[in-house]
Amino acid sequence: MADAPQHDPHAPHTPFSGRALRGALGRFGTGVTIVTCLDAAGRRVGLTANSFNALSLSPPMVLWSLRLASPSLPAFRAAGHFAINVLAEAQVHLSRRFASPVADKFAEGQWTSGEGGAPVLDGSAAVFECQAEAQHDHGDHVLFIGRVVRIAEHALPPLLFHGGHYRKLGEGV
Ligand SMILES: Cc1cc2nc3c(=O)[nH]c(=O)nc-3n(C[C@H](O)[C@H](O)[C@H](O)COP(=O)(O)O)c2cc1C
Secondary structure (H helix, E strand, O other): OOOOOOOOOOOOOOOOOHHHHHHHHHOOOEEOEEEEEEOOOOOEEEEEEOOOEEEEOOOOEEEEEEEOOOOOHHHHHHOOEEEEEEOEHHHHHHHHHHOOOOOOHHHOOOEEEOHHHOEEEOOOOEEEEEEEEEEEEEOOEEEEEEEEEEEEEOOOOEOEEEOOEEEOOOOOO
């Protein structure tokens, strides 16, 4: 049975519920990243994000989005650089940690300082270090666009996310 539409007085009228939308979006399988930066006081900030995607090859640009209500938002708004750490399968515990409001997210994992001090995670499948290029507020999220200034890649099994669950890479089709 279809979900009853939710009655949020601030939401524009849509013919589907927020839950149905999240369910449909979740059918799009993705990788998982931890996006990081330094805040104005030099503290490390990061969160799990699967909204990451390629934007442009030449010049090299990538994008991701952050919900407006996130406590990490002021740091990313002000940061000159951010790093996208593409997680390997073995890093699922870090994905869970960085998707939770724990006090010191960076107490686990081996971190180094990348461009502009943005934290780079050892053992990631790939890293995209970015200069902040643009940000656009749309709906309840901010779209961040970065110009890629350094990359790293490692042949590790990736962490995947589909249907609200973490997944492993299966057989090719
Ligand atoms: C697999 C996965 C993907 C996520 N992707 C995003 C995302 O793209 N953007 C976002 O704002 N939150 C995303 N989240 C939720 C954040 O990780 C979560 O709200 C986290 O607590 C945000 O950190 P904050 O408390 O500093 O805002 C995702 C969570 C998971 C588990």
